[in-house]
Every structure is written in C-alpha cells, then in structure tokens.
Amino acid sequence: MDKVQLEIERRKWCDRIPELYRNVFRRAMKGNSLRAAINAKCQDCCTWQRAEIKDCLVPCCPLYPYRPYQPKKDKTPHGLAEKAPNPLSVGTLENERP
Numbered sequence: 001m002d003k004v005q006l007e008i009e010r011r012k013w014c015d016r017i018p019e020l021y022r023n024v025f026r027r028a029m030k031g032n033s034l035r036a037a038i039n040a041k042c043q044d045c046c047t048w049q050r051a052e053i054k055d056c057l058v059p060c061c062p063l064y065p066y067r068p069y070q071p072k073k074d075k076t077p078h079g080l081a082e083k084a085p086n087p088l089s090v091g092t093l094e095n096e097r098p
C-alpha cells in the first residue's frame with residue numbers, strides 16, 4: 001500500500017470514529033505519541049465505551065496495565081491489584097473453619 005492509499009484508508013477509518021475520539025486517533029497515527037496510540041487502540045477495542053475500557057476483562061492483553069480510564073489507585077504492575085483476591089481476607093484450606 002503506497003503512502004497516498006494509506007492516508008486515504010486512515011481518513012476513511014477516522015470518519016467512522018465518534019468525533020470525540022478522532023483527535024486521539026489522529027495523534028496516534030502521527031507516530032510520535034505512544035500514549036495516544038494506546039488510548040486509541042483501547043478505545044477502538046471497546047467501541048469507544050469508556051466504562052468497557054476501565055473494566056477491561058482481558059488482563060493478559062499487553063496494553064492492560066497502560067489502558068486509559070483506570071481507577072487511580074490501580075498502579076501495581078499489570079494493574080491486577082483490584083482483581084486479585086486479598087490473601088488476608090480470603091480463607092485458605094488450612095485456616096477455613098466450617
């Protein structure tokens with residue numbers, strides 16, 4: 001695909017994106033903002049639904065720890081702190097009582 005055709009395809013794609021998110025896509029496609037690229041990919045993946053990105057159910061996705069709209073305190077590696085059970089609050093077989 002030559003450069004002109006690539007630009008035509010990008011513009012066509014951009015026209016399908018809700019207007020609110022087009023600038024992020026354009027910034028991403030300029031190629032000098034990884035943040036914009038991650039945000040644009042997550043927005044596309046979740047059909048531009050912020051809540052879906054925030055509550056993403058794919059923790060094995062390489063973008064998961066970097067996705068936008070995460071709760072502020074979810075800063076642990078891989079963003080798994082809120083999803084993993086707290087070992088202090090969950091009984092184990094040894095310490096569970098009937």
Ligand code: SF4
Nearest residue numbers: 042045056058061064
């Ligand atoms: S982190 Fe979640 S929302 Fe973002 S691209 Fe991966 S699966 Fe999609």
